[in-house]
Structures are given as structure tokens and as C-alpha cells.
Amino acid sequence: MRRNSVTFWGRLAVVLVSMVFLVIVLAGSVVVANYKGLGNLVKVVTLVKSQYLYEVTPDKLVEGAIKGLVNSLDDPYSVYLDSKTYAKLQEQIRGSFGGIGILVGVQDHYLTVVKPFANTPAAREGIKAGDIITAIGDQKTKDMDTETAVNLMRGPVGSEVTLTILREGETKPFTLTREEISVPTVEGHMLPKENHIGYIVISQFTENTGDELVRTLGELRREGLKGLVLDLRDNPGGELGSAIKVADQFLDQGPIVHIDYRVGRDQTFDAEPDQLNLPLSVLVNKGSASAAEILAGAIKDAGVGTLVGTQTFGKGIVQTVFPIDNGAGLKLTTARYLTPKKHDIHKKGIAPDLVLDQEPAAEEDKQLEKAVQLVREKIDK
Numbered sequence: 340m341r342r343n344s345v346t347f348w349g350r351l352a353v354v355l356v357s358m359v360f361l362v363i364v365l366a367g368s369v370v371v372a373n374y375k376g377l378g379n380l381v382k383v384v385t386l387v388k389s390q391y392l393y394e395v396t397p398d399k400l401v402e403g404a405i406k407g408l409v410n411s412l413d414d415p416y417s418v419y420l421d422s423k424t425y426a427k428l429q430e431q432i433r434g435s436f437g438g439i440g441i442l443v444g445v446q447d448h449y450l451t452v453v454k455p456f457a458n459t460p461a462a463r464e465g466i467k468a469g470d471i472i473t474a475i476g477d478q479k480t481k482d483m484d485t486e487t488a489v490n491l492m493r494g495p496v497g498s499e500v501t502l503t504i505l506r507e508g509e510t511k512p513f514t515l516t517r518e519e520i521s522v523p524t525v526e527g528h529m530l531p532k533e534n535h536i537g538y539i540v541i542s543q544f545t546e547n548t549g550d551e552l553v554r555t556l557g558e559l560r561r562e563g564l565k566g567l568v569l570d571l572r573d574n575p576g577g578e579l580g581s582a583i584k585v586a587d588q589f590l591d592q593g594p595i596v597h598i599d600y601r602v603g604r605d606q607t608f609d610a611e612p613d614q615l616n617l618p619l620s621v622l623v624n625k626g627s628a629s630a631a632e633i634l635a636g637a638i639k640d641a642g643v644g645t646l647v648g649t650q651t652f653g654k655g656i657v658q659t660v661f662p663i664d665n666g667a668g669l670k671l672t673t674a675r676y677l678t679p680k681k682h683d684i685h686k687k688g689i690a691p692d693l694v695l696d697q698e699p700a701a702e703e704d705k706q707l708e709k710a711v712q713l714v715r716e717k718i719d720k
Contacts, residue, residue, distance in 0.1 A: 380404070402667075414672050416658050422666030432578055432660075434545025437496040438520040441466060443485055449473065449505075450480040450488050456522070460515040466504065473510065474503035493517070525551035527559055535565040536714050538707075541585070544577030544630040549584030556588060556615065566618035566714035568707065572648065576629025579657060579676075583608045586637040589615050589644065595637045597677040598657060610641075618717035619644035620710035623691055628652035636678035636689050646691035647710045655685030 387395060402421070409419045420428060430436040440459020441452050450472040455461040472480050475491040492500055494517050501514045525548060527539035537559040541548060559567070576582075586595045590610035598606040621644050623635050632651050638644040657674040677683055693713075697706045 409669070409671075412672075416654075416656060416670070417672050418670045420660075420668040420670060425660075425662070425666060425668035428660065428668070428670070432545060434524060434547045435519050435521040436493055437498070437517045438493045439500065439502075439515045439517060440520050441492070443472065443488055445483075445485060446471075448482050450475075450483060450485070456520070459520060460518055464513050464515055466502070466513060467506070469506075471505040472502050473505050474501075476501055521547055523551060524548045525555050527555040529559060529562050529564070530568075530711065533711055534715060534718060535563045536711055536718070537562075537564045537567045538570065539567065540570040541574055541631070541634075543574055544579075544581040544585070546578055546581060548578070548581040552585050552588060564617065566718045567615070568620045568622065568710045568714060569644070570622045570707070571627045571631045571635055572622050572624045572706075573626035574628070574631035575626065576631050576633075576654065579630060579633070582630035582633045586634050587611055589619065589638055590641050591616070591643075593641060594679040596633050596679070597681060598674050599677055600674045602673075610637075614643070618714045620713045621646050622706055622710055623648040623651050623689065624697070624706075625649055625652055625688075629654040632684060632689055633676060633678075636682065636684060639689065639692065640679040640682070645693065645710075645713050646689070647693045647695060647713070648691050648706050649694060649696060650690055651684070651688040653684055653686045653688035655683055655687075 384400060387400065402419075406419045409417055438459075439461045440456040441461040442454040442456070443450055444453045445451065452461075452466060452468055452470040452472065454468055455466050472488070474480055475488060478491060480488060492502075494500060496517055496519050498517050499514055500517060501512050503510060503512050524542050524545055525539060526542075527537060530536045530538050539552070539555055539559075541552065556564075583595050587610050591612055591614035592610055595608045595610050598608070600606075619638070621635055621638055623631070623646055627635060627648075628651065632654065635646055635651060639646050655675055655677075656672050657676055658670050659673040661669045661671060663669055675683065675685060678689075682689075693709065695706050695709055697704065
């Protein structure tokens with residue numbers, strides 16, 4: 340018991356000394372004015388260790404202190420990320436993960452395949468849309484939520500997972516080897532009966548989105564693209580560099596976005612010559628946020644497209660993700676961004692050029708129809 344106590348206090352002392360040193364380096368004279376606060380921190384830790392009913396590990400106390408520090412910023416976008424959450428965020432930023440390549444949903448209490456992605460283990464093994472997954476490994480999936488199911492299906496590249504599939508009354512196991520899966524974030528096609536008007540949806544911005552957009556535009560151009568509708572509705576944003584690369588396809592010159600830091604030199608990202616230069620409409624709504632607003636704001640300020648829909652979300656700040664020890668991370672707000680004309684849209688959003696509401700359950704997409712009409716009119720001029 341004595342040895343465990345020494346180990347506890349030894350580890351905690353190292354952490355507290357490190358924290359105090361870090362605060363001194365960063366805050367300077369502020370520490371002198373707040374030394375009593377640091378003393379209170381030590382007192383609280385001492386009381387928890389000596390008086391609290393249940394034993395607490397030093398790691399848990401330190402993690403709690405870090406979370407409390409970040410929470411005190413009152414910034415919902417600055418977050419301490421434990422190792423599991425940090426790993427998921429990295430996957431989201433990369434747009435890839437170790438998995439089998441299927442989109443799933445829940446139907447009648449059972450996990451159901453919505454779509455197998457092309458050229459993935461699931462597609463190659465013959466898994467089809469509508470297949471019911473009754474088990475993942477030895478775990479039954481009835482009433483299992485999709486997040487749990489996805490976590491069970493993902494894993495290290497090269498490892499195996501067995502899905503038990505129910506199809507047309509027959510049950511069959513499928514053993515799949517996980518691969519690096521890249522989920523597409525850009526989908527596009529030519530709209531039928533619309534005089535060579537293309538339609539592109541960007542669902543989010545990952546490291547791959549810029550390249551996906553360039554490829555999709557190339558395919559549509561080969562099909563005779565004369566005008567484009569770009570759909571950013573319900574796009575939550577994502578990777579800054581990716582949004583800049585996408586915006587560069589539509590702007591010929593001038594700034595794409597200004598990054599305004601509290602510490603360090605501000606940045607402006609400029610467009611390179613050679614733009615798409617076609618009639619363009621952009622669909623936005625209250626779910627269009629962050630990187631999606633960078634793109635929409637650049638297009639609107641440059642006057643190269645018409646925004647159609649409703650006011651965007653209004654997230655005009657930038658987060659940087661810092662890796663820290665034990666596989667954890669810190670997502671911290673480090674800057675704000677301004678549109679090319681230096682509009683600060685944080686907590687305000689971007690007003691579309693043409694405001695048009697869309698009922699969620701409506702059979703007709705009035706916003707899309709209007710966007711297509713605007714592009715068609717420009718083509719016919």
C-alpha cells in the first residue's frame with residue numbers, strides 16, 4: 340500500500356510540476372498573481388487522494404484536469420480528445436479507415452446494408468443493398484445502433500471480420516479482410532434533360548475532397564458540361580486546405596479566404612489563374628458550415644456564382660488539432676477566417692443571393708429546381 344502511494348504521488352508530482360512549468364512559460368506574470376489558484380489545485384488533488392471514498396488513478400485525475408481546463412474556455416469547438424476520439428477524428432480528416440466498405444442503417448430492428456461501395460471487400464464478396472446483417476463476429480445485431488456496428492466492422496487493415504448475412508430467407512457467413520477504405524465525399528452527374536447542366540454534391544471536406552472534385556469536373560467536362568449546380572447543403576465542413584483547393588477551381592484571381600490569428604502572422608490564400616468559368620449556382624442551408632462556408636463565401640464575394648437556399652450555419656473560426664501524449668489530442672480554436680471581402684461570418688452565417696426555403700419532407704426539391712433554372716438562363720443568353 341505504501342509503495343502504491345509513493346508511485347501515485349511520484350507520478351502526480353511530475354505531472355503537476357510540468358503543468359506549473361508550462362503555465363509559467365505561457366502566462367508569465369499571470370502565474371505570480373494566481374499562485375493561490377495553483378495551490379488550490381494541489382489541495383484539491385490531495386483531498387481527493389486522502390478523503391474521497393473511492394480510489395482514483397493519477398491518469399484519471401490528470402485527464403479530468405485537462406478536460407476542465409479546456410472546458411473553461413467556454414468554446415464548444417475546443418475539445419480534449421481521448422485516444423479513441425482522436426483516432427476517429429484523424430480518420431475523418433483523412434477520409435479513410437480500415438474497414439470493409441459498406442453503408443448501413445437500421446430497418447425493423449435489424450442492421451441493413453444500404454450500399455456497398457465499389458471496389459471494396461464487401462462489394463467483391465457479393466454483399467448487396469438490402470442484405471440484413473444478423474451478426475458481426477459473435478455479436479448479434481438486433482437493436483444494435485449503427486455507431487456500435489460501424490466500430491465493430493472497422494479495424495486494422497489486413498484483419499478479418501465475419502458478417503452473418505440474411506438474404507431471401509437464407510443465412511450465410513461472409514468473412515472479409517479489412518482494407519483501407521476511402522469514402523467518397525464528391526458525387527456528380529449530368530442532369531437529364533437539362534442541356535448539359537452538371538450537378539455535384541460535396542458531403543464534407545476531407546484531405547481527398549479537392550482531388551475528387553477535380554476528377555469529377557473532368558468527367559463532366561468530357562460529357563459536354565456547360566453549367567453547374569454545386570450542392571453544399573448540410574455539409575458540416577472539414578479540412579481547410581481541401582476547401583481552398585475546391586474554391587480555386589471556381590475563382591480566377593484574388594483571395595479565397597483570409598485567416599486571422601491572435602498569435603502569429605495572418606494568412607491570405609489566393610486563387611491561381613485558370614478557373615472553371617461556367618454558369619454556376621450553389622445550394623446552401625443552415626447545415627452548411629465551416630469549410631463549406633469558406634467555399635460559399637469565396638464564390639459569393641468573387642461573383643462567380645449565385646447562392647440559393649437559406650442562411651448558412653455561421654462557423655467562422657478555425658481549429659488546429661495538436662497531438663499530445665498517450666495517443667490523445669487537443670482540438671483548439673486558433674484563428675478566425677474572413678471571406679475575400681473580409682466579412683466575419685461567425686455566428687452570423689452567409690446570406691444567399693436568392694433566399695428560398697425547402698420543406699424537409701417535400702417531394703420536389705424547389706431549391707435545386709431554382710438553381711438549375713438560373714444556370715439554364717445564363718447558358719441560353
